[in-house]
Amino acid sequence: MSSGYGKAFALMREAGQGPWRDYTRHAFVEGLKDGTLPRAAFLHYLRQDYVFLTHFSRAWALAVVKAQTHEEMQVASATVNGLMHEEMMLHVGVCADAGISREKLFATPERPENLAYTRFVLEAGYSGDYLTLLAALVPCVIGYAEIGARLAQEATSETYRPWIDTYAGDQYQSYCRDIGALLDSALIRRLGENYDTLPIWSDLCKTFETATMLEVNFWQMGLTP
Numbered sequence: 634m635s636s637g638y639g640k641a642f643a644l645m646r647e648a649g650q651g652p653w654r655d656y657t658r659h660a661f662v663e664g665l666k667d668g669t670l671p672r673a674a675f676l677h678y679l680r681q682d683y684v685f686l687t688h689f690s691r692a693w694a695l696a697v698v699k700a701q702t703h704e705e706m707q708v709a710s711a712t713v714n715g716l717m718h719e720e721m722m723l724h725v726g727v728c729a730d731a732g733i734s735r736e737k738l739f740a741t742p743e744r745p746e747n748l749a750y751t752r753f754v755l756e757a758g759y760s761g762d763y764l765t766l767l768a769a770l771v772p773c774v775i776g777y778a779e780i781g782a783r784l785a786q787e788a789t790s791e792t793y794r795p796w797i798d799t800y801a802g803d804q805y806q807s808y809c810r811d812i813g814a815l816l817d818s819a820l821i822r823r824l825g826e827n828y829d830t831l832p833i834w835s836d837l838c839k840t841f842e843t844a845t846m847l848e849v850n851f852w853q854m855g856l857t858p
């Protein structure tokens with residue numbers, strides 16, 4: 634059951650293991666691994682992902698708002714910072730090399746699959762509590778950590794190495810360990826040690842699974858520029 638990203642994450646992943654597999658082993662991911670993903674699909678995905686990350690940063694900002702301890706605020710605000718100043722710089726840099734300016738990137742028309750995912754997450758933040766919001770945010774962040782770590786081991790091509798290194802790297806992996814620990818402590822703080830026996834636990838797992846399915850759709854969108 635161990636994942637390196639905490640107990641609750643491992644339990645949620647186990648509860649939704651079918652969609653989780655579809656997400657982390659998607660054809661898009663395998664194309665990053667062996668370099669067969671067409672460059673046009675990658676750039677299209679990266680532009681959509683830049684838009685995704687602007688909304689996703691807003692959702693993490695809501696986690697700062699809804700936190701109940703200084704430590705909960707610190708993890709959430711560090712994540713906002715990491716998204717905007719580190720992860721998104723990959724997108725800005727790769728797109729600049731491809732002749733796509735930051736203005737053009739920011740103005741990328743949003744595909745419906747992208748819109749569905751970010752608005753689902755933002756809605757969890759607007760109307761849900763802190764735990765519901767975290768359950769919607771975690772598949773995204775930690776899923777890429779899992780994908781990046783696997784691809785760093787298994788990649789047979791250097792084509793998408795900068796992307797893989799971003800998510801396999803110490804910095805990103807360390808954010809994800811902090812977020813996994815945050816999820817565990819936030820659950821225990823609000824629901825007690827036996828949180829996974831309570832009725833609300835299945836709702837949280839369902840939110841996690843819905844976000845996971847929206848990740849699958851996002852990869853699928855990436856394959857169709």
Ligand SMILES: Cc1ncc(CO)c(N)n1
Binds near residue numbers: 682685720772773774
């Ligand atoms: C769609 C999506 N999910 C997760 C991540 C990781 O932050 C990302 N950049 N994009």
